[in-house]
Amino acid sequence: MERPELAAAAPLLELRQISVAGRDRPRLQQLDLQIRPGERVALLGSSGAGKSTLLAVANGCLRPDAGQVLWQGLPPERSGRKRRRQQARIGTLWHDLRLIEELSVQQNLNAARLAHWGWPKALLNLVLPLETEACAAALRDMELDPALLSQPVTALSGGQRQRLAMARLLRQQPILLLADEPLASLDPRLASQLLALLLRQAQAPRALLLSLHRPDLLQGFDRVIGLRQGRLLFDCGTAAVDGARLRELYGDEAAGP
């Protein structure tokens, strides 16, 4: 029933009245959210506010107990090839990176292409890593040395691993970028470098939704979403985020450094 032109104009991600139950209290409650191409959105809230749950719903890892998820205007397919194609357009930068420790850098980069590869390529890549040129380019984009391609992931430093995870994310060629507290464990210099990279990648038709627990890195975002105890507290332009809103978001805690 969806007409293609409508789908193209639709938000990349739309959440309607999403609720997720938790053990003692709901993790998300009747949450509405839209993200359109070109938008760079920060998701703010203290730990336990439901940021990770929201991202898991957004990337399809978690099915909400109530409400509707729409990707480019379409509900998630149940399974099969169509679903995989939908998933391939959503890229997630995980808090714990989720690199495959036993494989080489190049094999890890190529793991992002598995949605499009059949068995022959997937198996061959485990013997003779494929698409060296594209992988080298992905590393160069993240200012990593292409000589690392043949190295095992375990040989990389913490900063290199972070960049590799970014390179893998982009090699997936997603249009919706999700990032779960990617800056939390980084020193300030690395954090601002990574943030700049992510913001630069999030040009239309792409969009970015990134979760943060500190409000001091909002520069460069178009919109900020405040989440408290699973409820949407505010959804506004970055400029409108002031001390009063942050105090409301974090309760009695100080509103940022």
Add this chain to the structure above:
Amino acid sequence: MRPAAPLLLLLPALVLVPLLLALPGLLHGGGWDLIADFSAAALTPSLDPLVLQSLLSGLGVTVAMALLGWGTSLFAGLVLGLASSRTIWRTLLGQEQPAEVIRRLLALPRSIHELLWGLLLLQVLGLQPVVAVLAIAIPYGALVARVVSDLLDALPTANLEALRASGAPAPAALLTALGPPLLPGVLSYGGYRLECALRSATLLGVFGLGGLGTELKLTLQSLEFHELWSGLWLLLAVMLALETGVGLLRRRWAMPRRFGLHQFAVGRRGREMVLALLALVPLLLVVGRVMGVDPAALAHWQPLPGLASGRWQAVLSLPWPQLVSGTLLLTALAAGLAVGLAPLLLLLTAPWPWARRLLGFGWMLARLWPPPLTLLLLLFVLKPGLITAALALGLHNLGILGRLLRESLQDGNPAPEQALVAAGSGPRLALLYGGLSGVARPYLAYGAYRSDVMLRETVVVGLAGAVGLGSQMLESLSSFAWDQLAALLLVYALLTLAGEDLSDRLRRRLLRQV
């Protein structure tokens, strides 16, 4: 170009190619109606009270044999394990030499399969309960001893040295420093051995030592499939209860999983563990009493013909190269089948949870079902020979390896696999890249160990005829050719010791590269 971890895991499955090619030639045409009857009978087991009563009493005997053999092996293994620990000797006497000597001596009982012990003791002592108990206790005790001493010698000794330096006497220091960390590992291994003991006791029954195994074999041979399935379901229930019980205790006491594919923090409720161990003693005594196990019977040996009168010329003229190569080929085929098929089947069933559950159930039946019975079943449709024997042995071990692989995937980190699914890769490729990568090396290391076990187990499928040392041994046993048997046992033991050494090296290499 070196194959990456997950691919390494699939390489053993290449053995399927020659197996599948050879299979059509092995079919002898008939017997499918029997297989159909057998399968259909699974749903309609016999509920005749007489049948059930006889099966239940057989099951009781099997469980009692398993329990007694296992209990004896556990205590004997603990003592022998302490006696063959380098750390113990170093602390008590300041030298490690005696540990080495005892270790070497224990290799011999370990290298001979419990079935051979059973058949040998049967010849010497006649048919009585103590035979099956000893048959299990001897090789198991030596195995437990090895595990205990390996665990002991791998423990860090800093605590021990600190205690000694502060003037504690050696025995007290050993008990305080090494007891608590050792116990969970030993009990975890012990729980696993109890499962093995139940399988072994059933197997011994198949070869005539009494209990449920004997009933199963008789019903299969007389094609009473409904009665056969009644026995199988009963055995399955006991095995399920046992596996569940051991699993519960493992969690309650935070014991490491066997062969530690993943390291957990270990040990909780130490006092409870010790009490449980002590409570075993009266239990075993009562069971032994009820079973009529009489240690005095051990004194009454039947006289054996002296080996000096052996006809050694005839022994030498046995086809040794064929026997040895047959045994090795059988082991390689069965090992490739078992090690390689488990990940392959998990990959194939990855998208369907119901297929996974079905597979888990199939594996359970496979490890429950003694290999010689599988062999008899296969012989309904296949010609006897090496490949048929390898299938029977491989399928049984597939049940064991498959369960281990599934458990270790469940315990492992699901995050990489989940991330791949979220990025749009299919469930199979996500499992291959994200799931199997992490477990590949420890699983293969366990596979190396299991191959060594399979080498020892080749004797149990010796019924398939002309498949190496195992079948020759069964033949020599039944014709009372003691000279042949002695020579065969010696060669077999040497072979299994060499196999053990090889699998140890392979295992260390695999685990070092993690």
